Amino acid sequence: MSKELIIDPTKCTACRSCEAACSTAREGVANPHKSRIRMVLFHEDYFYYPLVCLQCESPACAMVCPTGALAKECESGIVQLAAERCVGCKMCLVACPFGAIRFLDQLPAKCDLCNGDPVCVRFCEVGALRYADISEAGLPRGNEFAYKMKMAAQAGGNP
Amino acid sequence: MAKGYVGTILRVNLSTGQITRQGLPDEGTLRKFVGGVGLSSKLLFDELSPGVKPLDPDNRLIFMTGPMTGTTAPGANSCVVSTLNVHTGYGVAAAYTHAYLAAYLKYAGCDGIVFEGVSEDPVYLLVQDGKAELRNAGHLWGKDTRQTDEALHRELRGAECSVTCIGPAGENCIPGALVKTDWHHAAAKGGVGTVMGFKKVKAVVVVPGRTGVPVADSQEYLRLTQEWRRMLFPLGEAEPIGVKRVVFGEANMLGRNSCTAAKNFMDPDFALECWRGWHEQGQGFKAVCKGCFGCSRACGFKAEITSGPFRGYVAKMTGGGENIDAAWMLGIVEPGSVLRMSEFYDLLGVDSGTAGAAMGLAFECYEKGLLTKKDTDGLELTWGNVDAAMRLLEKLVRREGFGAVLADGPKIAAERIGGDAPNYAVHIKGMGICLHDWRGAWSTLLAQIVANGGPLWQGYRVDLRTEPDLGYNKPMDPFEIEGKAEAVRKTSIRKAWEDSLGICWFDSYRDTPGTLALVPQALAALTGWKDFSLEEALAVGERISNLQRLFGLQRGFTPARDLEVSPRLLEAPPTGKAKGKSIAPYLREMILEYYRLMDWDPETGIPRPEVLQRLGLESAAVSLKAP
Numbered sequence: 001m002s003k004e005l006i007i008d009p010t011k012c013t014a015c016r017s018c019e020a021a022c023s024t025a026r027e028g029v030a031n032p033h034k035s036r037i038r039m040v041l042f043h044e045d046y047f048y049y050p051l052v053c054l055q056c057e058s059p060a061c062a063m064v065c066p067t068g069a070l071a072k073e074c075e076s077g078i079v080q081l082a083a084e085r086c087v088g089c090k091m092c093l094v095a096c097p098f099g100a101i102r103f104l105d106q107l108p109a110k111c112d113l114c115n116g117d118p119v120c121v122r123f124c125e126v127g128a129l130r131y132a133d134i135s136e137a138g139l140p141r142g143n144e145f146a147y148k149m150k151m152a153a154q155a156g157g158n159p
Numbered sequence: 160m161a162k163g164y165v166g167t168i169l170r171v172n173l174s175t176g177q178i179t180r181q182g183l184p185d186e187g188t189l190r191k192f193v194g195g196v197g198l199s200s201k202l203l204f205d206e207l208s209p210g211v212k213p214l215d216p217d218n219r220l221i222f223m224t225g226p227m228t229g230t231t232a233p234g235a236n237s238c239v240v241s242t243l244n245v246h247t248g249y250g251v252a253a254a255y256t257h258a259y260l261a262a263y264l265k266y267a268g269c270d271g272i273v274f275e276g277v278s279e280d281p282v283y284l285l286v287q288d289g290k291a292e293l294r295n296a297g298h299l300w301g302k303d304t305r306q307t308d309e310a311l312h313r314e315l316r317g318a319e320c321s322v323t324c325i326g327p328a329g330e331n332c333i334p335g336a337l338v339k340t341d342w343h344h345a346a347a348k349g350g351v352g353t354v355m356g357f358k359k360v361k362a363v364v365v366v367p368g369r370t371g372v373p374v375a376d377s378q379e380y381l382r383l384t385q386e387w388r389r390m391l392f393p394l395g396e397a398e399p400i401g402v403k404r405v406v407f408g409e410a411n412m413l414g415r416n417s418c419t420a421a422k423n424f425m426d427p428d429f430a431l432e433c434w435r436g437w438h439e440q441g442q443g444f445k446a447v448c449k450g451c452f453g454c455s456r457a458c459g460f461k462a463e464i465t466s467g468p469f470r471g472y473v474a475k476m477t478g479g480g481e482n483i484d485a486a487w488m489l490g491i492v493e494p495g496s497v498l499r500m501s502e503f504y505d506l507l508g509v510d511s512g513t514a515g516a517a518m519g520l521a522f523e524c525y526e527k528g529l530l531t532k533k534d535t536d537g538l539e540l541t542w543g544n545v546d547a548a549m550r551l552l553e554k555l556v557r558r559e560g561f562g563a564v565l566a567d568g569p570k571i572a573a574e575r576i577g578g579d580a581p582n583y584a585v586h587i588k589g590m591g592i593c594l595h596d597w598r599g600a601w602s603t604l605l606a607q608i609v610a611n612g613g614p615l616w617q618g619y620r621v622d623l624r625t626e627p628d629l630g631y632n633k634p635m636d637p638f639e640i641e642g643k644a645e646a647v648r649k650t651s652i653r654k655a656w657e658d659s660l661g662i663c664w665f666d667s668y669r670d671t672p673g674t675l676a677l678v679p680q681a682l683a684a685l686t687g688w689k690d691f692s693l694e695e696a697l698a699v700g701e702r703i704s705n706l707q708r709l710f711g712l713q714r715g716f717t718p719a720r721d722l723e724v725s726p727r728l729l730e731a732p733p734t735g736k737a738k739g740k741s742i743a744p745y746l747r748e749m750i751l752e753y754y755r756l757m758d759w760d761p762e763t764g765i766p767r768p769e770v771l772q773r774l775g776l777e778s779a780a781v782s783l784k785a786p
Binding site: 013014015016017020021023024025027028029030031032033034041043044046119122123124125126 | 230231266367369370371372374377380384385388392393448449452453461
């Protein structure tokens with residue numbers, strides 16, 4: 001069993017506290033620009049997406065890293081940066097299909113799940129970000145759907 | 160320099176077009192006034208000479224954040240908008256707006272903005288990282304708040320930004336004009352939009368930049384703010400305020416306690432009927448909530464109306480109910496019409512408490528025959544006539560025809576209508592109140608009456624909810640005289656302190672115990688003022704309250720003004736839970752009690768020298784003696 005950062009953008013209200021928390025924890029300053037998680041905001045459509053490293057099973061960033069500075073840890077599943085090996089070539093930035101890597105001070109500032117206790121999750125009360133067992137990730141949304149079905153059935157109609 | 164601040168105040172001289180970046184006051188002053196309403200009151204006090212009138216170029220318009228703005232504190236999004244109160248001419252207007260303005264201002268490198276002078280042509284201020292410029296706003300003049308917001312977003316080509324603007328009411332200098340932020344939120348009290356319009360500033364647009372808010376002890380601050388948030392929102396289960404559950408819910412606490420304004424305060428029971436229809440049909444509206452920076456409550460919402468004459472219209476609203484009361488004030492009950500009307504106040508950019516009360520007065524006068532169709536330019540002001548109400552509001556914000564009679568607020572409108580009209584108006588010191596029927600909750604009624612800047616949220620009710628941190632573990636009897644003044648004192652000092660932090664009061668004052676003691680610790684961790692205590696925090700609140708009092712006294716406030724309460728608010732409601740109960744016989748004694756507790760002279764209203772000395776305000780009082 002491994003825990004993953006699970007994103008549910010439909011629950012997000014764009015409070016941006018994940019960014020403030022991440023940057024405060026890692027950089028000592030509340031600043032979305034220095035956060036490892038980044039909110040993409042579509043205010044007009046009331047849709048907001050927290051963009052963050054997904055700790056891919058086959059991480060493109062690690063594959064292109066010429067020095068092995070980025071590598072996926074077997075046990076934790078975290079794609080970790082060994083800063084001392086990084087040469088600053090920025091290939092990880094080019095390779096990541098999600099644009100989840102941001103360079104700060106010449107180094108890729110990427111999410112490392114705060115080594116197992118992601119601070120962003122602690123500040124996301126609405127549950128748009130959860131840190132949970134991946135095998136159960138879909139359950140809350142499934143339960144909500146089932147609940148709606150139940151209500152519809154009780155109301156005597158087809159949903 | 161203390162952490163938590165970004166260190167810059169933008170000073171915009173509209174007469175010369177010059178923009179300068181200034182440092183914040185010294186650290187000692189910051190620690191005394193913190194930020195938000197504390198710092199804005201301090202700046203107003205220092206910069207405004209007593210002879211200045213609200214609509215003089217020399218009046219200031221201040222936007223101020225606080226140290227916690229933009230951080231992980233809950234509701235870290237509050238921007239106070241301060242100026243000399245347009246309605247009274249002597250008090251501090253302090254109105255709060257939310258959404259993203261405050262946080263983005265700090266991320267753009269500014270703790271606040273001070274506007275001075277007056278521009279010749281309409282302008283808007285664009286603040287971006289490291290720079291600010293005044294741009295022509297001629298093409299925006301005349302647009303409502305939503306159109307302005309949309310046009311500015313187009314102009315910035317979709318860049319992430321926060322737009323704060325005025326509507327036609329502000330442009331026309333209507334007292335009670337508001338300032339609207341990001342469609343959903345507004346700073347509405349005291350005529351802040353009136354002054355903004357007078358200065359010809361159509362909007363303030365802020366693009367968040369690369370500046371961050373430094374935190375002195377980041378791990379401790381995260382720990383404390385997390386604990387604080389946990390008191391307010393359970394992790395993973397926090398529901399946004401819940402448009403369906405709360406906004407369109409069953410009659411809320413105010414509704415159940417006959418505190419919903421309805422039919423110009425003529426019939427509190429009528430409000431229950433309003434709530435019923437609102438709940439039943441509102442459940443069918445397609446609603447989505449909208450959050451602000453730093454808050455899980457997400458009290459804003461948009462709703463598509465699915466029934467009635469406005470079917471298909473999408474209204475964008477805040478969760479606070481004052482606008483909705485302003486539709487019920489006019490007897491409008493059809494839920495789609497209520498929503499449309501409520502939003503209309505915001506679109507035209509006028510405070511629902513002031514314009515709503517003026518309109519409610521007109522509707523009542525029409526019913527009682529004081530006004531006829533001849534007076535109202537042919538409009539039939541019958542209860543619930545939403546078309547007439549909308550047309551009247553448009554006339555009001557443009558001072559057209561009969562609208563001009565109502566444009567200067569309920570008190571002046573009543574004088575113009577004449578006859579018995581002054582008996583029907585709902586106002587305190589000529590200004591519209593925070594629009595609920597506070598005759599059913601006397602702690603709030605008293606707080607609105609004695610508030611320094613006219614009826615603003617200063618202090619809050621302990622008779623409908625609890626406030627365990629201040630010793631109110633169960634709601635007080637709304638009509639009990641004993642202890643009301645003390646409750647107003649305690650809650651207003653707490654609120655002034657918390658309003659200095661740059662956080663929304665929806666996230667601080669809740670019934671939850673524990674926040675009072677925690678917040679000063681959080682400020683200590685944020686700023687690096689390690690020994691900042693609860694005692695010091697409450698002294699900040701008391702200091703702000705006293706400074707605002709001195710500000711008023713310098714400009715002609717006398718204790719007699721605190722008795723300028725319209726007869727309608729003093730009479731006993733004919734129906735509802737407050738039926739037969741009037742605060743009038745006790746009011747004078749309650750106000751005097753409040754003065755005694757604040758250590759203010761009951762005759763002159765001047766704070767006693769010992770208080771000023773304790774709060775370090777002696778120098779401010781010196782200027783009081785030299786007129």
